[in-house]
Amino acid sequence: MKESIAALKKEFPMLGASFTGRRMVYLDSACTVLKLKCAADEQRRHMLELGGCGGKRSSHALAAAMEENFYAARSRVASFMGAESPEEIIFTSGVTDAANLLANSFPFTPDRNEVVLSPVEHNAVFLPFERLAAAGRIKLRVAPMDGFKTDMAGLGKLIGRRTALVCLTHASNIFGGSEDIAAAADLAHKAGACLFSDDAQYAATHGGSAAPHGADACAFSGHKLGAPYCTGALYVRRGLMAKLRPWRVGGGTMEDVSFSGGRYKVKYLGNYQGFEAGVQNASGAAALAVTLDRLEKCGFAAIRAHVSGLVDAALTGLAGVKGVKVLGRREDLLEGSLISIAPEKKNFSVPDFNLFLNQGLKGRFIAVRTGRHCADLACLASGYRETIRISFFAYNTAEDAAFFVEALKKYLSLI
């Protein structure tokens, strides 16, 4: 029997914490989820009871225990992401790290050197490929928008025989909802290309990754699930992993080195081992595994239903508010975990409103995110350069959403 959302809520010590004398109403989980107590406990336990050198370097009993623990975390992440094997999991410090690694390791060829991006890619995905394009190593194409989602027909038109990789974020961090990974994977595969999906906004509120939907590679960040910062993973399908060229290299990535004909020849290790250079964040990986266990205890189906209910409640509250525009269609937004709102009333200043949320409410402040949300492609394509984003996780309540709506109405009445 699964535990209730109410029981899970008790696991977040920062919920309702006070800062500068005001109690926090946290509506910024798309940026980062408040941290789970069990994750902090596990990281501490791991550092104090297991903190030794990884088994790949040393071969004493502590090192073996460390390595066993690290591999167990890899297996846990593999099952969460729906990978066929733990060997398909590369530990990273998050999606930014994963996207940089994939971009710089990808086997582009002169005949296949085009990357097609959706218009809702986060800068974490856009910028690594933009850099390669600026250096003349690849050609970048960006699909158009259809309302506040990716225009899938438009995406399809850009994919051709020169396309090496298609990137489609699973759930947008600016316009919410979720994207059709299976359809994009189909389009990419029919052209002989691969599909990468960014699961940063999907993993916590849907559970799992884009791998079972046909993605060849996908990634998530642990801090967006309540695990420690600088944890996360990149899944790469076994066949593709074998073709990647290790990019971030160093200790632990190499099988052998020889010297002949005046140069060194380095043979890198296969699978994830060729990509995890240097001593790894083993305590973070252990805490990430515990985080996944803890959330599974409640179940991602229950988390999904709860978050969708909060989006629904917030949309209902916002429906009658004049002076702002909710971006996106209700049926799309219910598939996600966040809502972006654009000001329409003259004199509405987003920084001023943010100040009001932090300093203008009696005894409380509301944490939201304002600005471009590191989604510059989507801002350019949609024309919305500045939005107010409210985002939800398992610990939020309909009262949190209602409190925000009331604060918004109050601000509008003051300007």
Ligand SMILES: Cc1ncc(COP(=O)(O)O)c(C=O)c1O
């Ligand atoms: C959709 C999306 N992708 C990527 C990232 C980058 O994640 P990280 O900073 O954990 O690497 C974020 C973070 O906000 C995001 O929302």
